[in-house]
Amino acid sequence: MSDKGLLIAALAQALPASQVRSDAESLQASSHDTWPLSTKLKRLGCHDYQADVVVEVADEQQIQRVLAIATATDTPVTPRALASSVTGQPLPTRGGIVLDLSKMTHGCEINFTNLTVEVSTGYNGGKLEDELHAQGWTLGHSPQSLYQSTVGGWLSTLATGQFSSYYGGIEDLITAYTVILATGEKIRLKASPRAAMGPDLRQLFIGAEGTLGIVTSVQLKIFPLPEARLYDTLELPDVEAGLSIMREQGMAGLRPFLLRLYDTAEARHAMQDPQQNKPVMFIGCQGVHAIAKAEMQTLLDIAAKHGATRKGPQAALAWMERRFDFSTVENLLATTGGFAETIEVAHTWDGIGKLYHALNQMLQPHAAEVLSHFSHVYTQGTSMYMILLGKEETDELAVERLRTIWRETMRVCLEHGAELSHHHGGGLVRSPYARVSLGSAHLLLRRVKAALDPNGILNPGKLGL
Template identity: 80%
Template sequence: MADISPLIAALKSALPPQQVLTDSDTLQASSHDTWPLSTKLKRLGCHDYQADVVVNVTGEQQIQQVLALATAHDTPVTPRGLASSVTGQPLPTRGGIVLDLSTMSQQREINTTNMTVEVSSGYNGGKLEDELQQMGWTLGHSPQSLYQSSVGGWLSTLATGQFSSYYGGIEDLITAYTVILASGEHIRLKASPRAAMGPDLRQLFIGAEGTLGVVTSVQLKIFPLPQTRLFDTLELPSVEAGLHIMREQAMAGLRPFLLRLYDAAEARHAMQNPQQPLPVMFIGTQGIDGVARAEMDALMAIIQRHGGRSLGCEGVQGWMQRRFDFSTVEKRLDTPGGYAETIEVAHNWDGIASLYHALVDILTPLAGEVLSHFSHVYPQGTSMYMILLGQEQDDRQAVEKLRRIWQETMNVCLAHNAELSHHHGGGLIRSPYARQSLGSAHLLLRRVKQALDPNAILNPGKLGL
């Protein structure tokens, strides 16, 4: 890249100088998110994806100024929220500017009549959920990273939450948002409550990972807190029995807010019982009391037909209390030579079981523990998590093992024609596989990119772009 000092000088002239950061600690921090591989590289002092300058912006006008200067100096811009990504979305592959959106003015507007809330894109999701719950409302969106992630990040990575079987993914929860294009143009995308004037353009930037524009504010649905919640923990004879239950309840049109199937290996962690011998399922229904109870009865009838046995509520309620806890992975990563990874994929009903067995077979030699659960259910199929915990002699060997785990997993998923990501997005780690995964649709993505970002300055190196 050419000398960046003229750009830095121009940024300091256009913005308050204290918002334009070039100190070593800030630049090194820009090279990492919460991706396990990035965490291990940080321990090794490797900062491969590092900005030349970090700009803390407070509003849309400043974003427009930064983009105008970046275009004039032909310098890439990587938007960054709270950096809770676990696949490397906010890491700058070509240096340049990291645009820190977490410093934007915190704005919030609640409309209880229309049941919406609008916030600035850097708003912390857990903070927003707590504020809403104090008023008797909920977002319905509950990722494990709730208290570490931003609302704009949810949109940009096509996130989903633990209760998606009831509320849907982020694409179902967004009603409107604003985005600034690389050209600096300000765009408002909405449908109130639905619109039929051409294609639904709101979908264009959802999951785009900042490659097409910079999201500045998001309007989301809100829901009244449920009157009743019911829970149960079930022990099942096999993973296949659990998958049959998931498919049949979807076919019956049930809407449990919680539906999680753990294989025997992960069930021991989920139940906090090292002697747990069989897969378990956590279930929950909610809503008006009569509806919640009727759905629980209908779901239990399906479960019992497939050999499920109730273990009571203790297991699932314990999980509800610790469902934002990521410490098992964090502690392992903070151990010399320790490694851990969570890879989520998705597949149709006719392929998910064979994909599960294939991944367990190929990953078992690569980790001390290989755990799996299924947690987001649709009429056509389900998502699947593979969680790996292992130990090598040092961090360099751990890094190599993590890279091999990803390579093996992606290759198996491509061979099975599965979806390579369900809700963690593509980021850096999946970008090499994006074109093969999307197939001919990647041509459309490239055409859209060319139209909206002709100089290719926005978050290069992601989604196979």
């Protein structure tokens, strides 16, 4: 029997045989995620990132058994759940085992006194939000992929949501979690509600993309649904005015839950009006009604100083209704030669404007439409999305175009000293740039990897590891 055959036999002996799959359909299905490049390669019948076996696990004990076999046979293990990643995190680069965590959905423990909920790693985010919402609560975490992603995936990719200006990113929303190391050891990381016993080790696995351990359950904060939500839409003289508004509201200590700035090209999509000829901003304030009202008025006063014109709440409310809709990109990718990409980066206030203009200038020849928006705001700077839509004659040419877009975008971002990812993580597409992006910090990552995963079996090929 081959080494592959021995591996599959050992796994089938350790777990129910129905949970161990090595048929072509299963292997090909797990060789793709929702990364646009991967979607185009799937259309071409290219399944470059195939495992030897897909193992579906149902509990922590089964994960420990799989890791024991993987360690004994020096077999790579790539964790995967709903594969909503758009950068290739769950794709195996060295074959081995794809560890399917999507059935890890048992358990949902809500503590209304401590304002937390604990769920298994494979729990669907949208399902959890709906369950909480029905009882008057919210996670506060609302990525566009809410109904296509899991809580374990949020942690592993350092995700953030559309209302991060109010609630923060996933790193602000996690109170505790459980992880299993490559050695099979089970670790619980927590702070209740804060702890000062050494470094905050909870941060260690957040954003590690499964390279340091397998997350099995997550405890998250929950929040009461807001008493009031107020909306408005602003039309702006230029992008710089919008960036100034964002910066000044941060200086003032405001916390609008909705703060999205669209350049003119994307404003046409956001307003659903092809005649829109100026940038726009969607704003929203929430909380106790008196506070939401006062915050909204303060935000409007800041905006007025920079030449903003109020357009009313309708466009912002319409966006709220369709904010999970990703069909423009999906439909274009489904056509022969069609390509689309969303690349999110981040920079400081003194760099983001220059980066915006440099990327737009560089990308214009590479796509029919180059769209930009700014949607996660901090006191020191903001994130920026670059959205590319276009069409080539063939899918093969679309693949090459996407590769060029990524290569050139990363080059420009590095030249400007920007962060290469704000919340989509590194995955396969950014891994070649990880060492340059992290600089000397990458040495620390490599040291941690060597200590926690000495055989290097967990999700190889990611984060420059």
